[in-house]
Amino acid sequence: MASKSTVTTLTTFFFFIIIFISIEPKVQSQQISTVDSECTGRWIHIRTLPSRFNLDLLSTCNRYPLTDDLCPYLANHGLGPKTHTRTRSWYRTDPLLLELIFHRRILEYPCLTPDPDLASAVYLPYYAGIDSLRYLYGPDLNSSADHGSDLLEFLTRDQPEIWSRRSGHDHFLVMARPAWDFSQPLTVDPPVWGTSFLERPEFFNLTALTLESRFWPWQEQAVPYPTSFHPHSLPFLESWIRRVRRSRRTSLMLFAGGGGTSSSPNIRRSIRLECTSTNVTEPESKPDKICDFVDCSNGICEHDPIRFMRPMLQSSFCLQPPGDTPTRKATFDGIIAGCIPVFFEDQTAKMQYSWHLPESEYSEFSVTIPKEDVVFRGVRIQDVLMSIPKEEVARMRERVIEMMPRVMYRRHGASMGLMNKKDAVDLAIDGVLEKIKSRSLI
16 A cells, blocks of 8 residues: 555645646637737747656655655645645745746746747746756766756757757756756766756757856856745735834844854854854843844754744844855845845855846845955954944845845736736746847847
C-alpha cells in the first residue's frame, strides 16, 4: 500500500496537470484578430513543451534526500500552503518553486499569442531548477554537463524555425537558483558543483531569469526571491501597508540569518558580536534595543515567516550581509516589512536587481556600509545607523514601502485593482521585452 506522503504527492501532481491543461488553452484563445495597440511589441508566445520539461518534474519533489522535500510547497501553484487557515495573503513559499509560480502567472498575461511569428518574445516553461536537482544531488551527478541537451534537441527538431529565426535571442526562461548552479564549465573533469546549462554555447543568446546573476554574462538577469506575501486584492495590500506604517520600531537594527560562528573574520561574525555585546540602549535613548537577532541556522526560517516578520516589523534597519552567495531572500522579506535594508557589498542587490530596484535610487531606500570597514577597520554598524537623522530614516522607510509592490509576487487570479500595480512578474516581463528589443537594434 502506498504511503500517505506518496499519495499526497501524486494527488498534488495530477492536480497541477488538470489545472494547467484547463487554463492554458483558454488563455491562448484571448488572441484577437486585430492587434491591440496596447500589445504592439509586447506579444509573448508560450512555447508548448512536452510535460517532461515541467509538470512531470513535480513528481520528483521528494526524490533527493540531500535536499528539502518540496512536495508540501507545491500547493497553490507553488506559493505553498497558507501560514494559517484564515489568511488570504501569507504562504509558506519555497523560492526554488519560482519557475512554477511564474508559469502560472504568465498564463494571465494579457498579450499572449499562439502565433510565434507575431511574438516579440518566446517563453520556455522549463523548470530548469527543479530538473537540475538530479544533476546536483541525484543519479546524474557525473553527467551535469548534459543539462539542457534534451531541451536543445527538442527546440531544434520540433518546429525548429521558432528557435532558429533569431538563434534563441527572443527566448527566455526562469531558473530558480543562483546562476552559479548552472555555470560549471563544460570541460571540467571530474565535475565540480553545478550543471553546465548556462555554459552551453547554444544557450548564450537566450535570457535567463535567475535568483542571482554572475554580473558579467549578458544573458542573465536576477529577479527577486519570492517572499511569503502574495496578496490577491488591492485592499489586502493596502491593509498590510497600513500595518507596516503604524508598526512601532523598537529595535534599531535586526539580523535574521545564520552563520558567523567561526573564529575567522567575516561580516556575519562581526554582526553577531556587535548584536550580542550591545543590546539595551541608554534609558533616555530610543529605540529600546540596539540589535535584534533571529537565529535562522539550519534553515529553520525557510518556510516559517512568522519567525522573522514580526521582528522585522519592529526594527528600523535590516542587516543584509552576504553568505554562501552574495544575495539573500531576507532582503525582500525586509522590504515587505518596511525595514530599511543595510548592505555590505554591491553584489548583494545593487548589481543584481536593476529591473526591480533601480540602481540610481539605492541611496533613497537603503544604507551601504563596506564590509571591510566593519570587519577590519572597527566601524560599528550601530554608530553609522544612529547618526542618520530621524527625518531621513522616516523618508527612507516610506521609500521602502513604495518599493514593496515591485518585489512582491501577487497571487494568481488577483483582482483588477491589484493587477494595475506592477509586481515582480510584471517588471520581469517588461525587462525581458526591453532586453530583447535592444538586441534587435544591434
